[in-house]
Ligand code: SF4
């Protein structure tokens with residue numbers, strides 16, 4: 210992907226007050242809804258109706274090594290199955306578990322991690338059911354791919370979705386050393402020659418973290434959205450000279466800080482990946498906060514815990530720039546969700562109008578695309594002519610939509626164009642030639 214380091218946008222930061230509050234655990238969860246599979250195949254649960262399942266025990270028995278064994282995030286009673294439609298994952302077959310106990314995080318003596326080879330680490334990541342919060346992809350799938358294709362440098366991405374989420378900060382604040390230990394395991398698994406944790410923090414927050422991890426293990430990204438950390442000038446860790454920067458040809462791969470922590474806990478204590486830290490924020494939330502929740506907990510439970518100053522008009526799973534609107538607060542928290550927003554009004558108030566050709570979308574696009582031109586060709590159904598504009602390089606960051614004065618859903622259309630390109634060509638005349 211082409212990278213233009215001076216592109217992107219500056220966003221207002223709304224991370225306080227959640228970022229400064231301690232991480233809380235949900236005191237009351239009555240029922241969780243957990244996927245039996247994230248794929249399309251039909252998988253039967255291994256437990257019988259009204260059987261008690263222990264926290265961390267498998268709900269399914271995958272038939273292939275590619276499938277992830279999904280475990281119960283709580284101790285409870287299996288009370289049946291249901292199909293849900295989730296904005297992030299589509300239609301999912303799920304197990305419903307009535308909760309008896311949420312806890313179960315006691316840790317004994319950590320295992321010796323020195324002699325864990327790549328195959329063993331891949332097995333640990335798979336058996337623990339770890340899913341990377343950055344993209345919702347199983348960690349063992351990402352590690353196997355990087356091991357095969359090569360990875361020079363591994364980054365624990367402690368930067369955040371924008372502008373509300375602070376769950377990665379909260380995790381680093383609580384467990385930075387363990388995150389780094391997990392990252393080190395992942396780096397040894399894929400054969401990376403180096404690793405560091407990327408953050409965007411104020412000097413007051415960054416200094417203590419640098420002391421805990423070592424300055425050369427912490428990396429401050431620029432104050433721009435989205436983070437373009439693959440660029441040469443952003444590859445130099447704190448406390449190092451520019452000459453120590455990675456070469457442009459180096460392949461840098463990213464995993465989330467929560468996935469790093471889950472890998473460490475799985476390797477050291479045999480713990481499965483059962484929950485996540487989620488930021489609950491937005492102007493309809495009375496007490497914005499980071500919460501640790503078991504997977505499968507209904508979003509409504511998180512909103513009840515934090516309180517609402519008024520009934521939200523708009524619920525977003527994820528953050529403002531890339532999150533998806535949710536119809537119902539009964540949807541479960543699933544891996545890959547690190548932020549939930551409850552807002553009083555819809556964030557986009559402009560009624561979309563025609564493109565005025567101002568060029569702002571192209572100016573901010575960090576992938577160097579021409580978003581308005583891509584959208585024009587898509588809308589004119591000139592799919593064949595999309596190929597040269599590389600809509601597949603779009604990562605959906607949403608910066609183009611954010612700056613569009615006409616209120617157009619540019620990012621959404623560019624993503625559509627990535628799937629449409631090359632499938633059909635309808636010639637509507639000369640209009641597109643100019
Ligand atoms: S959403 Fe895609 S087209 Fe828009 S700015 Fe981001 S990368 Fe560029």
Ligand code: SF4
Pocket residue numbers: 563564565566567568569570571580581609612613614615616617619
């Ligand atoms: S920012 Fe909006 S109005 Fe301006 S060129 Fe892009 S799509 Fe058109």
